[in-house]
Amino acid sequence: MKKLAVVALGGNALLKSGQKGTVSEQEENIxxxxxxxxxxxxxxxxxxxxxxxGPQVGNVLLxxxxxxxxFGIPKQPMDICVAETQGSIGYMIEQQMRNVLSxxxxxKDIIALxxxxxxxxxxxxxxxxxxPVGPYYTEEEKNKMNEQGWKFQEDPAGRGYRRVVASxxxxxxxxxxxxxxxxxxxxxxxTVGGGGIPAIxxxxxxxxxxxxxxxxxxxxxxxxSNINADAFFILTDVTNVMVNFNTPEQEKLGSITIxxxxxxxxxxxxxxxxxxxxxxxxxxxxxxxGKETVITDARLLKKEGSGTRIVK
Amino acid sequence: MKKLAVVALGGNALLKSGQKGTVSEQEENIxxxxxxxxxxxxxxxxxxxxxxxGPQVGNVLLxxxxxxxxFGIPKQPMDICVAETQGSIGYMIEQQMRNVLSxxxxxKDIIALxxxxxxxxxxxxxxxxxxPVGPYYTEEEKNKMNEQGWKFQEDPAGRGYRRVVASxxxxxxxxxxxxxxxxxxxxxxxTVGGGGIPAIxxxxxxxxxxxxxxxxxxxxxxxxSNINADAFFILTDVTNVMVNFNTPEQEKLGSITIxxxxxxxxxxxxxxxxxxxxxxxxxxxxxxxGKETVITDARLLKKEGSGTRIVK
Numbered sequence: 001m002k003k004l005a006v007v008a009l010g011g012n013a014l015l016k017s018g019q020k021g022t023v024s025e026q027e028e029n030i031x032x033x034x035x036x037x038x039x040x041x042x043x044x045x046x047x048x049x050x051x052x053x054g055p056q057v058g059n060v061l062l063x064x065x066x067x068x069x070x071f072g073i074p075k076q077p078m079d080i081c082v083a084e085t086q087g088s089i090g091y092m093i094e095q096q097m098r099n100v101l102s103x104x105x106x107x108k109d110i111i112a113l114x115x116x117x118x119x120x121x122x123x124x125x126x127x128x129x130x131x132p133v134g135p136y137y138t139e140e141e142k143n144k145m146n147e148q149g150w151k152f153q154e155d156p157a158g159r160g161y162r163r164v165v166a167s168x169x170x171x172x173x174x175x176x177x178x179x180x181x182x183x184x185x186x187x188x189x190x191t192v193g194g195g196g197i198p199a200i201x202x203x204x205x206x207x208x209x210x211x212x213x214x215x216x217x218x219x220x221x222x223x224x225s226n227i228n229a230d231a232f233f234i235l236t237d238v239t240n241v242m243v244n245f246n247t248p249e250q251e252k253l254g255s256i257t258i259x260x261x262x263x264x265x266x267x268x269x270x271x272x273x274x275x276x277x278x279x280x281x282x283x284x285x286x287x288x289x290g291k292e293t294v295i296t297d298a299r300l301l302k303k304e305g306s307g308t309r310i311v312k
Numbered sequence: 313m314k315k316l317a318v319v320a321l322g323g324n325a326l327l328k329s330g331q332k333g334t335v336s337e338q339e340e341n342i343x344x345x346x347x348x349x350x351x352x353x354x355x356x357x358x359x360x361x362x363x364x365x366g367p368q369v370g371n372v373l374l375x376x377x378x379x380x381x382x383f384g385i386p387k388q389p390m391d392i393c394v395a396e397t398q399g400s401i402g403y404m405i406e407q408q409m410r411n412v413l414s415x416x417x418x419x420k421d422i423i424a425l426x427x428x429x430x431x432x433x434x435x436x437x438x439x440x441x442x443x444p445v446g447p448y449y450t451e452e453e454k455n456k457m458n459e460q461g462w463k464f465q466e467d468p469a470g471r472g473y474r475r476v477v478a479s480x481x482x483x484x485x486x487x488x489x490x491x492x493x494x495x496x497x498x499x500x501x502x503t504v505g506g507g508g509i510p511a512i513x514x515x516x517x518x519x520x521x522x523x524x525x526x527x528x529x530x531x532x533x534x535x536x537s538n539i540n541a542d543a544f545f546i547l548t549d550v551t552n553v554m555v556n557f558n559t560p561e562q563e564k565l566g567s568i569t570i571x572x573x574x575x576x577x578x579x580x581x582x583x584x585x586x587x588x589x590x591x592x593x594x595x596x597x598x599x600x601x602g603k604e605t606v607i608t609d610a611r612l613l614k615k616e617g618s619g620t621r622i623v624k
Contacts (some may be wrong), residue, residue: 020385059385070381071447074332076335080400087397092395103517111425112425114402114425182490207414209335
């Protein structure tokens with residue numbers, strides 16, 4: 001049996017900071033990312049691709065805001081916005097991966113799935129929402145929207161107020177068995193986009209979408225554990241995780257145990273909102289029985305043994 | 313082996329005319345539609361659901377327009393807009409179908425897929441685009457946008473100008489074999505949303521998204537033929553197709569041969585943009601070897617032999 005890999009692509013690899021988000025920019029970025037990911041085929045892996053959606057869902061939220069102001073179209077909650085980005089980004093990855101494989105003469109089906117991720121309604125994250133989403137508002141606008149139950153945070157840089165939503169822990173991933181089967185059959189599967197569409201299970205047994213954002217690395221780690229992936233690759237824009245970053249003692253981490261890297265994490269070596277959640281997700285996968293989490297630059301995927309490799 | 317059904321839901325059944333498009337409106341409509349579609353399980357069918365996206369993609373286009381004006385976010389082409397609605401509508405159908413089945417104590421996986429549909433770059437539809445999409449523009453706005461290669465039609469009701477895009481014929485459906493396998497295994501599969509994301513195959517072998525809208529009934533008929541569906545259900549808001557509509561000779565069509573209904577079609581009995589494309593898609597499925605196309609109201613799905621049934 002082939003090895004099975006889950007590869008988590010950052011939303012920023014797809015729409016780079018400074019770019020406006022035209023189709024041609026995104027297609028170019030995604031084609032390049034798919035070329036790197038496809039190198040894993042040569043290393044004997046079946047592949048599941050997870051992806052972020054930070055910049056894209058930011059744009060969707062702004063578009064909904066503007067669409068409401070100009071045309072009165074109801075703004076949709078976060079679950080629907082995430083679903084929209086699963087559609088658009090999933091499509092672009094599927095299409096560009098087809099193009100990469102066609103260039104290489106490789107025949108495979110590429111299948112992008114809509115994915116819901118279950119969270120706990122009682123997750124403490126809902127009491128203290130911390131994830132800023134959408135546009136900046138003036139104080140007056142904010143006070144008006146407070147009435148609809150939204151929570152806000154003042155921007156430290158003085159640009160106004162931003163809505164904050166909860167980032168609860170993923171507890172179950174829809175259709176993970178289907179994902180495992182399809183990937184083991186040799187298809188490339190795209191799933192858990194943007195960390196998944198957040199859902200809660202109500203006491204009446206019904207699933208309901210909820211205003212939240214799930215960390216895409218944690219959701220991908222959960223998926224990787226569920227489907228018994230051999231390796232979990234978290235792609236980022238540096239070759240390795242670093243300690244003592246920007247000091248004379250700066251050091252690249254190579255192969256490292258969960259115990260050692262957990263100590264660095266506890267020491268505050270990794271930036272929150274950036275490397276820290278990746279390291280946490282990486283640890284989680286190995287703690288749950290995974291062999292290895294690799295955190296690295298996409299271009300190094302083809303070089304086995306590169307990047308930071310978290311092991312038991 | 314169970315019978316296999318493709319069910320095409322209209323975008324208007326999901327977001328009704330006169331509704332604004334809030335989540336609760338859409339969820340309620342979709343839950344009701346899923347209850348009707350789930351009745352096919354009791355009749356021994358495996359189910360593939362296709363769906364339209366007319367009102368929803370209309371909203372997305374307006375949101376992109378407003379987002380560009382207010383925040384400078386690039387407007388995305390039709391392929392991306394369709395992909396966004398595959399995400400949002402696919403998600404809502406998946407979730408509400410889970411809720412319907414959970415109420416009925418039925419355990420099944422519900423799988424929503426992103427679907428590209430191949431069209432021919434040389435399709436004559438591209439020379440004469442006829443499908444109006446997006447907002448109304450003033451003459452000045454229109455002239456400005458003409459420069460980016462868009463084509464426009466003057467609104468007969470005098471509301472201004474609307475962009476028109478081509479509606480080319482679907483020639484291939486991505487992942488239809490996967491859809492067939494998953495459905496035959498007893499999963500409910502959601503696919504070809506909004507007629508599919510239009511793509512062309514360039515001479516260099518690369519797939520490329522294109523500004524077009526594919527008729528969802530034609531795309532669903534193509535899918536139904538590909539997967540050898542036993543029946544193709546096109547849901548609408550009337551119980552039967554009618555001839556001599558609104559005259560004393562008005563008559564409901566029941567079981568009818570492709571030859572007979574083709575004659576009515578040629579006689580102009582069916583409204584273009586409404587019943588005519590459904591009848592055309594229905595004929596196409598049976599011509600390509602399908603046993604039966606049923607055009608009817610969702611609420612009649614459980615009553616075998618209801619609606620207009622097009623047969624060889």
